[in-house]
Amino acid sequence: MRDTTLCFPVDAAGRILLGRKKRGFGVSKWNGFGGKLEKGETFRQCAVRELWEETGLQAKGEDLELVGLLDFRFLAAPELNHLGYVYFVRSYEGIITETEEMEPKWFSAESLPYEQMWKGDKTWIPLLLTGKRIKGTVTFAEDNDTVYSIDIHNVDSLSD
Structure with a gap:
């Protein structure tokens, strides 16, 4: 199983920056920014690098807030x-x-385009937006799109 990161920039008004994937895994879906860890990277280093590569935004690892740990299964x-x-x-x-891979756009929490996102997102992202911390598993059916099962639990804290 691969280790990955997913980062959601949030602005002062509470809007969430998403990117529409232009190529590769998850093409045409709106999502956060992230990808696979490179050799020797920490999770935070990966999230910072991917955010920079996909949006042009620079963040510091210590400014990242770990809000979820999700096992995605296909x-x-x-x-x-x-x-x-x-x-x-x-x-x-x-x-x-905008990069070759992602088209970024701000969304209010109320207007997230769940119908154009991964199908499980509408279950777990709202929990994060209410301040919850979560762990869980999202399993996708044979079409690699429909949610076969989802098991999400609130947790008091997470560590990376």
């Missing part, structure tokens, strides 16, 4: 299984830039 494609460390970041610098 019944038809186990090679896609990954453990995701989910972060919010409220302190960052830079100019948001």
Whole structure:
């Protein structure tokens, strides 16, 4: 199983920056920013690097808030299984830039485009937006899109 990160920038108004994936895994879906750990990286270093590569925003590892630990499983494609460390970041610098991989856009919490996101997101992202910390497993069906099962638990704290 691969280790990955997923980072959601949040602005002072509480809006969430998402990116529409333009190529590769999850193409056309809105999501946070992240990817696979590179050799020797910590989870925070990976999240900071991926945020920079996909948005042009610079953040510091200590400014990342670990809010979720999710095991994503794909019944038809186990090679896609990954453990995701989910972060919010409220302190960052830079100019948001569209890249070859992602088209970034701000959304209010009430207007997140769940119908254009991974199908399990509408279950766990609202929990994070209410301040909860979560651990869980999201299992996708044979089509790699429909949620086969989801098991999310609130936790008091998380560590990376």
